[in-house]
Amino acid sequence: MAFSLLTFVMAFLSLSAASYAQLSSTFYNSSCPNALSTIQTAVRSAVNNESRMGASLLRLHFHDCFVNGCDGSLLLDDNATFTGEKTARPNNNSVRGFEVVDNIKSQLESLCPGVVSCADILAVAARDSVVVLGGPTWTVLLGRRDSTTASLSTANSDIPAPSLSLSGLITSFSNKGLSSSEMVALSGSHTIGQARCTTFRTHIYNETNIDSTYATSLKSNCPFSGGDNNLSPLDVTSPTVFDNAYYKNLVNKKGLLHSDQELFNGGSTDSQVTGYTSSSSTFPTDFAKAMVKMGNISPLTGSSGQVRTNCRKVN
Structure with a gap:
């Protein structure tokens, strides 16, 4: 049994490494030389029109990669064959930006x-x-292909919940091949964007590891009952600027989500959080490296998958 399991794990890792190796930064240089500039222009326009969209597009990538790899499965609408991932608990009434993706794909x-x-x-x-x-x-x-199916159950089980403890977060990221230090760096994506009241209500009403004045300020927009979809910024200091203020907030007990504050709550990641507050360059560097690694979780390449002509449905 042990040998069979080891053989399976080694085969899986070899397959993942082979898929990773097939990706290339120059993948579209000949087949679609203006692809990257087209995406860049569309994203810049969308984010300049609404700064929150930047966080939304970043989150789409994250929530896609954590469900059976970075394969575009999150974008699929429900059909007669499967229920997609859009109505999973972490995504329902929460993930957004699909119209921007549709626009890019059309171009x-x-x-x-x-x-x-x-x-x-x-x-x-x-x-x-x-x-x-x-x-x-x-x-x-680049060079990922698109999946032909989606998994509601995997989205519900594998996307980290805002209620997770530090050990739960570490395990969730480890299951995707990401270290605890990479988890802390990737959590810095919460330096932009907003969260719904339902995701942080318990933290501000029932927990003590939060600045009392900050908690009180949040309660006005997030009542004890009702207002589930009311929004508050994940980074109270500079919610539309990608910087290291998120970590400074954690040190000051101003993490919006329970899972945010878990990164600085007397545990093994405290020192990394503190390090990010004292250097304006360390976090961006670590974040960029971690994003490359996350973006290469189990990609479909070669003859696997397809290139959808409409991101919402299988060809």
């Missing part, structure tokens, strides 16, 4: 039909969103 289909995958659009749009909001850039490896 790319006009330029080079059937060439650029929806999964790659998500990866590039996430990077470009961070850059527009003042964050770091990184080289996105």
Whole structure:
């Protein structure tokens, strides 16, 4: 049994490594040379029109990658064959930005039909969103293909919940091949964007590891009952700028989500959080590296999957 399990794990890792190796930063240089500039222009326009959209596009990529790899499955609408991931607990009435992706895909289909995958659009749009909001850039490896199915159950089980403890967060990221330090860096994506009252109500009413004045200020927009979809910024200091203020907030007990404050709550990640508060360059560098690694979780390549002509449905 042990040998069989080891053989399976080794085969899985070898397959993942082979898929990773097939990705390339120059994948579309010949087949669709204007792909990246087209995505960049569309993202810049969308984020300049609404700064929150940057966080939304970044989150789409994250929630896609954590469910069976970065394969565009999150974008699929329900159909007769399967129930998609959009109505999973972490996504329902929460994930957004699909219209921006649709717009990008439409432009790319006009330029080079059937060439650029929806999964790659998500990866590039996430990077470009961070850059527009003042964050770091990184080289996105390309060549992912799109899945032909989605998994509601995996979305419910694998996307980290805002109620997770530190050990739960570490396990959730470890299950995707990401270290605890990479988890802390990726959590810095919460330096932009907003969260719904229902995701942080318990933290502000029932927990003590939160600044009392901050908690009181949140309660006016997040009553004890009702107002589930009312929004508050994840980073109370600079919610539309990609910087290290998120970590400074944690040190001051101003993490919006329970899972945020768990990163600085007397545990093993406290020192990393503190380090990010004292250096304006360390976090962006670590974040960029972690995003490259996350973006290469179990990609479909070669003859696997397809390049959808409409990101919402299988060809």
